[in-house]
Amino acid sequence: MSIAEQIRQIAVEARQASLVMARLSTAAKNDMLVRMADALAGDAARVIAENGKDLESGRRKGLSAAMLDRLMLDDKRIAAIAAALREVAALPDPVGEITGMRKRPNDLMVGKMRIPLGVIGIIYEARPNVTADAAALCLKAGNAVILRGGSEAIHSNLAIAAILTRVMADLNIPPAALAVLPFTEREGVLEMLKQEESIDLIIPRGGESLIRFVSENSRIPVIKHYKGVCHVFVDATADFDKAEKIVVNAKVQRPGVCNALETLLIHKDVAAAFIPRIAATLEGLQVELRGDEAFRRYAPSATPATEEDWHAEYLELILACRVVDDMDAAIDHINRYGSLHTEAIVTSDYGRAQRFIREVNSSCVLVNASTRFADGGQLGLGAEIGISTTKLHSFGPMGLEDLTTTKFIVYGDGQVRV
Amino acid sequence: MSIAEQIRQIAVEARQASLVMARLSTAAKNDMLVRMADALAGDAARVIAENGKDLESGRRKGLSAAMLDRLMLDDKRIAAIAAALREVAALPDPVGEITGMRKRPNDLMVGKMRIPLGVIGIIYEARPNVTADAAALCLKAGNAVILRGGSEAIHSNLAIAAILTRVMADLNIPPAALAVLPFTEREGVLEMLKQEESIDLIIPRGGESLIRFVSENSRIPVIKHYKGVCHVFVDATADFDKAEKIVVNAKVQRPGVCNALETLLIHKDVAAAFIPRIAATLEGLQVELRGDEAFRRYAPSATPATEEDWHAEYLELILACRVVDDMDAAIDHINRYGSLHTEAIVTSDYGRAQRFIREVNSSCVLVNASTRFADGGQLGLGAEIGISTTKLHSFGPMGLEDLTTTKFIVYGDGQVRV
Numbered sequence: 017m018s019i020a021e022q023i024r025q026i027a028v029e030a031r032q033a034s035l036v037m038a039r040l041s042t043a044a045k046n047d048m049l050v051r052m053a054d055a056l057a058g059d060a061a062r063v064i065a066e067n068g069k070d071l072e073s074g075r076r077k078g079l080s081a082a083m084l085d086r087l088m089l090d091d092k093r094i095a096a097i098a099a100a101l102r103e104v105a106a107l108p109d110p111v112g113e114i115t116g117m118r119k120r121p122n123d124l125m126v127g128k129m130r131i132p133l134g135v136i137g138i139i140y141e142a143r144p145n146v147t148a149d150a151a152a153l154c155l156k157a158g159n160a161v162i163l164r165g166g167s168e169a170i171h172s173n174l175a176i177a178a179i180l181t182r183v184m185a186d187l188n189i190p191p192a193a194l195a196v197l198p199f200t201e202r203e204g205v206l207e208m209l210k211q212e213e214s215i216d217l218i219i220p221r222g223g224e225s226l227i228r229f230v231s232e233n234s235r236i237p238v239i240k241h242y243k244g245v246c247h248v249f250v251d252a253t254a255d256f257d258k259a260e261k262i263v264v265n266a267k268v269q270r271p272g273v274c275n276a277l278e279t280l281l282i283h284k285d286v287a288a289a290f291i292p293r294i295a296a297t298l299e300g301l302q303v304e305l306r307g308d309e310a311f312r313r314y315a316p317s318a319t320p321a322t323e324e325d326w327h328a329e330y331l332e333l334i335l336a337c338r339v340v341d342d343m344d345a346a347i348d349h350i351n352r353y354g355s356l357h358t359e360a361i362v363t364s365d366y367g368r369a370q371r372f373i374r375e376v377n378s379s380c381v382l383v384n385a386s387t388r389f390a391d392g393g394q395l396g397l398g399a400e401i402g403i404s405t406t407k408l409h410s411f412g413p414m415g416l417e418d419l420t421t422t423k424f425i426v427y428g429d430g431q432v433r434v
Numbered sequence: 435m436s437i438a439e440q441i442r443q444i445a446v447e448a449r450q451a452s453l454v455m456a457r458l459s460t461a462a463k464n465d466m467l468v469r470m471a472d473a474l475a476g477d478a479a480r481v482i483a484e485n486g487k488d489l490e491s492g493r494r495k496g497l498s499a500a501m502l503d504r505l506m507l508d509d510k511r512i513a514a515i516a517a518a519l520r521e522v523a524a525l526p527d528p529v530g531e532i533t534g535m536r537k538r539p540n541d542l543m544v545g546k547m548r549i550p551l552g553v554i555g556i557i558y559e560a561r562p563n564v565t566a567d568a569a570a571l572c573l574k575a576g577n578a579v580i581l582r583g584g585s586e587a588i589h590s591n592l593a594i595a596a597i598l599t600r601v602m603a604d605l606n607i608p609p610a611a612l613a614v615l616p617f618t619e620r621e622g623v624l625e626m627l628k629q630e631e632s633i634d635l636i637i638p639r640g641g642e643s644l645i646r647f648v649s650e651n652s653r654i655p656v657i658k659h660y661k662g663v664c665h666v667f668v669d670a671t672a673d674f675d676k677a678e679k680i681v682v683n684a685k686v687q688r689p690g691v692c693n694a695l696e697t698l699l700i701h702k703d704v705a706a707a708f709i710p711r712i713a714a715t716l717e718g719l720q721v722e723l724r725g726d727e728a729f730r731r732y733a734p735s736a737t738p739a740t741e742e743d744w745h746a747e748y749l750e751l752i753l754a755c756r757v758v759d760d761m762d763a764a765i766d767h768i769n770r771y772g773s774l775h776t777e778a779i780v781t782s783d784y785g786r787a788q789r790f791i792r793e794v795n796s797s798c799v800l801v802n803a804s805t806r807f808a809d810g811g812q813l814g815l816g817a818e819i820g821i822s823t824t825k826l827h828s829f830g831p832m833g834l835e836d837l838t839t840t841k842f843i844v845y846g847d848g849q850v851r852v
Contacts, residue, residue, distance in 0.1 A: 269851055428801060
């Protein structure tokens, strides 16, 4: 069989299996996930041996030490993967939830019931833990899942999948509900993106080029995560201690992630008082500052910011800084340069806090808190399957519920339409 | 300017205007809609004159009498359009609703707030009332809207839009938030579908070929409405009076619409008792029956059904009929041949009713009620912008809320991530 035929068959079988998944009880799904965790922990040696093949070929291909570290599995990391499976088992099941049940004038009872999406395709890069994590979330939400990992981790991914699907087979759950594509040619991705009859949603997890490639070539809806150009606006009424703590945390605690701070906006009324202080603190933490003219008046060591800096997602210890006349100017800047990811205001003014919450329509809007909280775990979703920066279906960090949809349910007693 | 440049400009201006729309108060939006209704009613003569040009050119092009009737506007129909605008004004505003507000262990308050999608593109066919209806729903939900109607109605659509945007301008609301494309070349649709930087959602309303064209050529997410192959399953415990009333209503009341019945499934235990009765009733109403062998045993006048009949969306007085062994067989048939639109069971058995509701994952699932209730107005949405038969973002009849999304909102007091 050609790659195209194989992928088509995997997708059709996943669609069939999704019908079984959708009917599984919460208890059956949780039991499956706990057994998967046990099986992974029990078979760690086999996974580590297969992971060794990936590491060996990674070294031959000259992967960086950081890449090899992301790829590497040992007993501790496998225990962490097993623990994550148990955590997903412990999450509430979104499927079957009924909301908005109401009586219509003709006595029909109408509401909505939450149901699985069907078949979800995940296209991801190096880390093999995604294989188990993403599979667990999709299966818990009653879906089938097709995983296409990176070529660097193919042996690890297949070893993990073999253990998980063996548990499913033992429980009479169709193993086709969890498929890892056994080849890593780009042709495989393209074919996967054509299976719109069988796959309901594609989630790409990786760099911007992967995400662009997937969304430009997919006939299936894609939930995209583009860049995070996150802003903090320090208002005229900000508490400087809180503002400093929040800016430092947002920029420095983990600069390489999408919810890290990239542009600092400062109200002109507090420019003279706040800028020297925050500039000294940030430079003391090795942060390179790039400011507009008004900012550099109070922080002469900052380099001049260019138009490009307002668009930049640095993902390193660089911060663009700008003085704004008022909150309208801050919001205009965010609307013009932002990426709809995450923005925070630091303020003591009730009205401005409420206005910022209301008028800034990024996926996560915070008052007096670090942008680093824009994360499924931190926001209370239990686990995160990704972050959407486009508005359809999901916007912001996505949890189990985002892997479901709703149908209308209607209880009648013989009603007909007049 | 080329068509491509003009459309790009319309889209960019709509994006800008959407930022203003998103901040309008509910009162301001409602006031705008009521004034639009008044202006339309007051300027009916002008709309009717422009509509006359469309009718004239339609007659020259040889449009059918039915098409010309759909196109025609008179005082009564314009009054109905104005009434629909007032109804949208009276609907609750979904924007700003806050749900799921919860305190996290670190005392952050986290919830979700409903916000507009941004810019919505509607691509539709003949009826000029859609221009006002769709615009009203999009604007009420705080969005900008770009409308691309059919060439048959271009004068009517532009006349309606001119009246509505004049009201917006009078109220200092940017008229760019309501754009009707002033040309009807297909090139215009293609260009519109490329404006993914400015348009958030495309909703095609029309025949299957329009919908396929749009979804195959769009870089913007599309909410699709494919066909409605709706089923009624008459269970072994069905009350025959209710079953007959429901089957007749679902098939006969308005056979040309997507929520009309296309396939009747009958439990084998009641085949002998129910089929002669329902066949006589339906044939008395001029319905052509196409049955499997078991069905025709009790309804010899029915013609033999072929595999194609199980897939058919007739949209006329034809009904495919099949006897099934049990509920599993009914559900299997629906999974195999259905279009995920609407299915109903007629039963007196509590357990089967609940199982049907739980296990049939079409967009609308009913117990003891006609499939014809799968409609936004009937289900209580207030007004309907379309019906989605795909599962992302919306599934089933779509109302105002489906023209919005949610963002995370977080109230803190200086919290940072540890």
